Amino acid sequence: MERKNWLRENWLILATGVVVGVAALVLTALGNPKNMGFCIACFERDIAGALGLHSAAKVQYMRPEIMGIVLGALLAALAAREFRARAGSSPACRFVVGMFVMIGALVFLGCPLRMVIRLGGGDLTAVAGLLGFIAGILVGVAFLKKGFSLGRAYPVPAGEGFMLPGVMVVLLVLLAAVPGVLKFSEEGPGSMHAYWLVSLIAGGVVGVMAQRSRLCMAGGLRDVFLLRDFRLLSGFLAIWITVTVGNLILGNYNLSAASQPIAHSQYLWSFLGMALAGWGSTLLGGCPLRQLILAGEGNGDSAVTVLGMIMGAALAHNFGLAGSADSVVDGVYKVGGIGVNGMVAVGLGFLVLLLVTLTHLPGKEDA
Amino acid sequence: MREKQPRLVVTFHTTAGAVATERLCRKRGLEGKLITVPRSLSSDCGMAWSAPPELRETLRAALSEAGIEAAGFHELPL
Numbered sequence: 001m002e003r004k005n006w007l008r009e010n011w012l013i014l015a016t017g018v019v020v021g022v023a024a025l026v027l028t029a030l031g032n033p034k035n036m037g038f039c040i041a042c043f044e045r046d047i048a049g050a051l052g053l054h055s056a057a058k059v060q061y062m063r064p065e066i067m068g069i070v071l072g073a074l075l076a077a078l079a080a081r082e083f084r085a086r087a088g089s090s091p092a093c094r095f096v097v098g099m100f101v102m103i104g105a106l107v108f109l110g111c112p113l114r115m116v117i118r119l120g121g122g123d124l125t126a127v128a129g130l131l132g133f134i135a136g137i138l139v140g141v142a143f144l145k146k147g148f149s150l151g152r153a154y155p156v157p158a159g160e161g162f163m164l165p166g167v168m169v170v171l172l173v174l175l176a177a178v179p180g181v182l183k184f185s186e187e188g189p190g191s192m193h194a195y196w197l198v199s200l201i202a203g204g205v206v207g208v209m210a211q212r213s214r215l216c217m218a219g220g221l222r223d224v225f226l227l228r229d230f231r232l233l234s235g236f237l238a239i240w241i242t243v244t245v246g247n248l249i250l251g252n253y254n255l256s257a258a259s260q261p262i263a264h265s266q267y268l269w270s271f272l273g274m275a276l277a278g279w280g281s282t283l284l285g286g287c288p289l290r291q292l293i294l295a296g297e298g299n300g301d302s303a304v305t306v307l308g309m310i311m312g313a314a315l316a317h318n319f320g321l322a323g324s325a326d327s328v329v330d331g332v333y334k335v336g337g338i339g340v341n342g343m344v345a346v347g348l349g350f351l352v353l354l355l356v357t358l359t360h361l362p363g364k365e366d367a
Numbered sequence: 368m369r370e371k372q373p374r375l376v377v378t379f380h381t382t383a384g385a386v387a388t389e390r391l392c393r394k395r396g397l398e399g400k401l402i403t404v405p406r407s408l409s410s411d412c413g414m415a416w417s418a419p420p421e422l423r424e425t426l427r428a429a430l431s432e433a434g435i436e437a438a439g440f441h442e443l444p445l
Contacts (some may be wrong), residue, residue: 012406052387079411080410082409082410144382144383144386145386147383147386147387148383149382149383149384150381151381152380152381153380177432211410212404214410214412216404216412219412223403226401226414227401227402227403229402229403231403232403232412285382285412285413286412297410326419353413362383364389
C-alpha cells in the first residue's frame with residue numbers, strides 16, 4: 001500500500017526520467033552522436049560554434065534540442081500559469097559561475113545529463129565524473145548549510161522573462177529559414193544529428209515534462225544530502241535505467257572503460273571537471289538542464305546563466321580548455337583528456353567558486 | 368499507510384531563508400522540519416519549512432523578529 005502511494009505521488013518524475021531516456025535513445029538512433037542523445041553542455045557548445053563564437057570545426061551545429069527544451073518549458077509554464085518573470089539575484093555572479101560549470105562539463109565531455117546517458121551506455125569512464133559530481137554537490141551543500149545565498153529574485157516586466165525564449169525562437173528561425181548564415185560541421189560530433197524537427201519536438205517534450213516535474217540532476221543529489229528526500233533523484237535513476245535497458249535491447253550497451261564514444265579516461269580531470277560542475281550547479285540552484293527550464297519559466301537570472309554557459313563553451317574551445325576523446329593512433333591507444341590550459345581553467349574555476357561562495361555567506365551577526 | 372495530516376508549509380525566496388528558519392526553530396525548540404517545496408505550491412525546486420498549523424502566528428512573529436523573509440504561509444495535507 002505504501003509502495004502504491006509512493007508511486008502515485010511520484011509517477012510524474014519517474015515518467016519524466018523514462019521519457020528523457022527514451023528521447024535520448026531515439027535521437028541517437030536517428031543520428032545524434034553515440035551516448036549523446038542529450039547533452040546540454042555539448043549542445044550549447046555546438047550552438048556557440050554555429051554562431052561562430054568559436055572556430056572548432058567539428059562542433060558547430062544549431063542544436064534544436066536546446067530551443068525545444070526552453071520553448072517546451074515556456075509553453076508548460078504558461079499553460080499552468082506558472083510563468084513568472086523575475087530577476088535580480090546576482091546575475092553577474094551567475095553568468096560567471098555558469099561559464100565555469102560549462103568549462104567543467106566540457107573537461108569531462110558532458111553535462112550531468114550526458115553523464116547519466118554515458119553510464120547507461122556502459123561507459124565506465126563516466127564513473128569518475130559521477131564521483132566528482134557528487135563531491136562537488138557535497139561541497140555546495142556544506143555551504144548552503146552555512147547560509148550561502150545569491151539573494152532573492154524580484155518580479156520584473158514580462159519582457160525580461162520572455163527574452164531568452166525569444167532568442168531561442170530567433171535561433172530556430174535562422175536554422176529553418178536562413179541556415180546559410182550559420183556554421184555547420186562537416187565531420188565530427190557537430191555533423192551528427194537527427195532531423196532538426198525531430199530534435200526540436202524531442203526537446204520540447206523534455207522541456208514540458210522537466211518543467212512539470214522539476215527534474216534536476218544536481219537538485220536530486222542535493223535533496224538527498226540535505227533532506228533525505230529521494231524524489232528528484234528517482235528521476236535521475238529512471239533516466240539511467242531506461243537508457244541502460246534501451247541500449248541492451250538495441251545492442252548498443254558496451255560495458256567498458258576503453259574506446260567509449262566521445263569520452264576520455266583521464267579520470268582525475270573527469271572527477272575535477274564534474275566536481276566544478278556539481279559545486280557550481282548547487283550554487284546556481286540547478287544543473288544546466290534546470291537552468292534552461294527556469295529560463296523558459298521566465299527566470300531572467302537563469303537566462304543570464306545560460307548565456308554564461310554559452311560563453312564558457314566558446315572560451316573552452318577558443319583557449320583549448322575542453323577535453324578530447326580517447327583514440328587509437330597507428331594501433332596504439334591514446335588517452336585523450338585536457339592539456340595544461342584546461343587544468344589551469346579548472347583550478348581557476350574552483351578559486352572563482354570559492355570567492356563567490358565566501359562573498360555570499362551571511363555576516364557573523366546574521367549567522 | 369501513514370495518513371496525510373494538515374501541515375503549515377512556509378516557503379521562502381531563497382534556500383538560505385529555509386536553512387536559517389531551521390536554525391532558528393531548533394534554537395527556540397519549535398517543532399518542524401525542512402522539506403522540498405510541494406509541487407502543488409510552486410514550480411520552484413527549493414526548500415520549505417513544515418510545521419504544525421497551530422504554530423503559524425508564532426512562526427510569523429519569530430521570522431519577522433529574526434529578519435527572515437518568508438514568501439508565504441500555506442496549509443496543506445502532507
